[in-house]
Amino acid sequence: MMIVFKHSTMMPFFSFTHYKSFWRSSIAFAFAFAFFLTFLLIANSLTLQTQSTTIPCNKDPYKELNLIPNPNGTVTRPNKPPQSPPAPDPNLNTLVLSKDLSINQSKSTWARVYLPRVALDHSSKLPLLVFFHGGGFIFLSAASTIFHDFCFNMANDVVAVVASIEYRLAPEHRLPAAYEDAVEALQWIKTNRDDWLTNYVDYSNVFLMGSSAGGNIAYNAGLHAAAVDENQIPKIQGLILVQPFFSGTRRTGSELRLENEPHLALCANDALWELSLPVGVDRDHEYCNPTAGNGPARMGMIKRRGWWVLVTGCGGDPLVDRQVQLVRLMQRKGVRVVGHxxxxxxxxxxxxDPLKARELYGW
Known part of the structure; x- marks a missing residue:
């Protein structure tokens, strides 16, 4: 039986009347919801029907993903999704300003920083959301219109600075390249002297956030960041994992039930991991399956840092069982986790869907 929280909208994890109450409202939400989550997880225990045998793929996953594999291990991406430019000019009639800042030119990594216009008229500083986009580690960019719009709206509605990170893509740069880029971005944020960051960001109030593959990056980057000197990165308060992208060699009930779900079919999911993971490892590598190998032990670093973790998912996502498994394991490890x-x-x-995005962070 799949676990669901039967609410039409998500409780406002991000919502706050004034940005200084951002973290206080997060804690209040988490405490109120944690016992409810625990009760439901126990009372509605997942039926994780698993099998180790491989389901034959009757379709060409590369064709389904619109990828052309090349002999040298790279891929050709024929269709480039729409992109949006930044808008840094304060004279523009826009609710949120945005600009691109280089992180590491040798790796072509950069950040698109979103600044709510209202911040220009206030001296107090804002929380920072460090956002990692989705795309199966293979596709899309911080400049992709789909993520530009998401970050623009979130910065405006939440009244927070958002730094959307451009990381290297697989298979040209297999994992852990994206995690390394994410940690380097955090170190860059701590030391960068750009006026938008130094004038408007509260470096003691930082959250790592990502959707899909970006949720995986936020999680693994958090683990990497927890192992470095705290003085090298901003003070992280929590991780926000939106439908995080995880898998494993054994099929879960939701993967079997939604094998041909058009937004993330099982064959396409397998192909994305084959292209992203280090050569020679399977889907039970801890990059892919946080419940396998040394993954559970590494969660102790999150507990020691005292971070809150929010994990979201939905019943129509083939990965939902994985996400619930992650919440349950974090609970057993003593991590302060909230599931929705x-x-x-x-x-x-x-x-x-902008309405679903707004349900995520409240308004």
């Missing part, structure tokens, strides 16, 4: 799972919808719904 809704019926219906599909993988990546909040990236495509």
């Amino acid at each position: 799972f809704t019926p219906g919808d599909y993988h990546g719904v909040q990236d495509r």
Whole structure:
């Protein structure tokens, strides 16, 4: 039986009347919801029907993903999704200003920083959301219109600075390249002297956030960041994992039930991991399956840092069982985790549907 929280809208994890109450409202939400989550997880224990045998793929996953594999291990991406430029000019009639800042020119990594216009008229500083976009580690960019719009709206509605990170893509740069880029971005944020960051960001109030593959990056980057000197990065308060992208060699009930779900079919999911993971490892590598190998032990670093973790998912996502498993394991490890799972919808719904995005962060 799949776990769902039967709410039409998500409780406002991000919502706050004034930005200084951002973290206080987060804690209040988490305490109120944690016992409810625990009760439901126990009372509605997942039926994780698993099998180790491989389901034959009757379709060409590369064709389904619109990828052309090349002999040298790279891929050709024939269709480039729409992109949006930044808008840094304060004279523009826009609610949120945005600009691109280089992180590491040798790796072509950069950040698109979103600044709510209202911040220009206030001296107090804002929380920072460090956002990692989705795309199966293979596709899309911080400049992709789908994520530009998401970050623009979130910065405006939440009244927070958002730094959307451009990381290297697989298979040209297999994992852990994206995690390394994410940690380097955090170190860059701490030391960068750009006026938008130094004038408007509260470096003691930082959250790592990502959707789909970006949720995986936020999680693994958090683990990497927890292992470095605290003085090298901003003070992280929590991780926000939106439909995080995880898998494993054994099929879960939701993967079997939604094998042909058009937004993330099982064959396509397998192909994305084959292209992203280090050569020679399977889907039970801890990058892919946080419940396998040394993954559970590494969660102790999150507990020691005292971070809150929010994990969201929905019933129409083939990965929902993985996400619930992650919440349950974090609970057993003593991590302060909050889960929010809704019926219906599909993988990546909040990236495509502005109303669903607004339900995510409140208004």
